Ligand code: NAD
């Protein structure tokens with residue numbers, strides 16, 4: 001039996017990865033390590049919480065002692081490291097949390113793995129989950145490949161870039177068996193409603209303004225979260241030691257056209273006359289240092305490991321809307337607490 005440590009498993013992407021591994025690999029013991037910050041939610045894992053091969057550990061990756069103890073307690077074969085502060089806007093108002101968790105926390109895990117695996121690295125794997133934002137911002141043309149130079153522009157992306165460099169340094173210096181992937185924007189169920197898509201779905205449902213930064217001309221490359229989880233599964237098992245793989249949907253949308261598409265779906269689902277939801281679109285002050293465009297070339301992953309996205313965006317977006325509308329209680333529980341304070345500090349009182 002293999003023991004796999006998944007960090008950040010109570011978050012958006014982490015919960016999809018945990019669910020996939022718990023269900024698909026009954027022979028693996030899956031340990032979900034999460035601090036349960038505002039973004040961590042055990043309700044995301046209700047359906048698998050009693051499975052015999054699943055265990056939850058509440059811990060903070062910034063605490064080096066806790067990480068060493070964990071590696072002493074369990075004989076860990078592999079790490080899939082997703083725990084992070086993940087929201088760009090929060091990194092602009094409070095960068096230090098990002099430095100602690102994303103940089104110091106990652107190094108604590110690397111050290112714990114290095115010490116514990118010292119004599120037996122051969123069948124081990126440390127998989128670091130990163131983002132396309134480390135590559136910076138594209139103009140109207142171009143695409144990020146695995147060899148694009150790093151050029152992070154927000155405290156969030158700079159902290160992720162820093163952690164990527166450290167993970168690679170541990171490969172070269174200590175021969176730690178690492179692999180890294182850099183993925184584009186994810187969407188789907190269980191995403192915290194601070195991110196564009198779930199925030200907009202929730203606001204449309206409640207007839208609140210949809211805040212669009214600047215003119216809505218920024219472009220993101222969207223990937224269904226379960227396709228990311230499938231890529232993570234593949235890279236964890238078949239990715240080459242020391243390598244980096246880009247993951248993306250080949251699916252670029254300006255924010256404004258994405259929101260217009262979402263408004264059409266919402267009108268249909270809520271039985272509102274066409275055009276009702278789009279009236280909620282409100283242009284607000286732009287994000288500081290707002291990256292213009294991301295686009296990911298995932299041909300290495302497709303050609304070498306045979307991955308490809310399974311869903312068309314329109315289909316994935318509709319599925320996503322259906323999920324949020326069917327899971328009102330999940331959304332209400334999240335938006336009833338500190339979320340209001342965050343919302344007012346980010347968008348003002350509305
Ligand atoms: P999320 O914010 O939804 O979840 C992060 C999880 O990490 C939460 O459960 C939180 O409680 C936990 N966590 C935070 N600080 C911690 C700490 N100090 N110790 C232990 N646990 C802690 O994030 P997400 O969107 O699911 O992103 C997961 C990972 O994927 C991140 O590393 C992010 O950089 C990366 N990523 C995200 C996207 C995206 O579109 N969301 C795209 C590419 C890469």
Ligand code: DAU
Nearest residue numbers: 086087088131132133184185194195196211212213218255
């Ligand atoms: O590219 C991968 C990254 O995607 C991940 O590494 C991050 O963890 C994840 O949060 C995401 O970052 P973005 O900043 O691209 O995602 P967000 O949903 O915050 O914003 C998407 C776009 O929408 C971006 O151009 C900013 C814009 N936006 C966002 C919000 C929250 C708005 O116009 N209005 C908003 O209220």
